[in-house]
Amino acid sequence: MGRQFKTARDSPKPSPIQCTMNFLYQQALLVAHTDWNPSNSAKETVQQSLSQNALRQLVLLSEKSHTRLAPVLRRTICRNCRALLTCPNGMRLRFRSGKVRWQCLACSSKQTVMIGKKTTWSPSYPERFLESSSDAVLEET
Structure with missing residues (x-):
């Protein structure tokens, strides 16, 4: 018996919770970064609230599943209102x-x-x- 090396087959697969968290973050990024007409403020607030809702669900899912968010990811979410900080005018x-x-x-x-x-x-x-x-x-x- 020698030392066994990990192969690509042995690498851990992401859990369904991690896949869902990834999907929610991508959804928030997509909604926040889409271009909106600056004259239509109602559409802007709808997009911002959709992005905040996806990020609230992401944080809630991570708390319930005891899954830590990466520090890079945590720094892009406002701790108070759950807004995306990397979006334009964030x-x-x-x-x-x-x-x-x-x-x-x-x-x-x-x-x-x-x-x-x-x-x-x-x-x-x-x-x-x-x-x-x-x-x-x-x-x-």
Whole structure:
């Protein structure tokens, strides 16, 4: 008997709960990132509420099944209103001494992540800096 190596057949398959959670997140992204007519605010609020509903179901499913969400995924969901922060006009990002602070534009709640002085911030989502200020605006690439 020697050491047995894992093959592709032995790799764990995602559970049905993980597949459902993946589907809900993709649904929220698709609804939030579709282009809407800026003059029609009713359609915009419907799309935002559909996206928030999918994310609420995602968080509820993860809590009930005791499945942890990845940190990258958790940072894209507002903890207060369950809005998607990576969508256009989703959040305002600020870099302050040793902190990354973002504010949800849907509910105005603020979240802060501490980063060390010697480490660099590596974002997990596309972002673009405004040249005139320290604010950042998300932009899809």
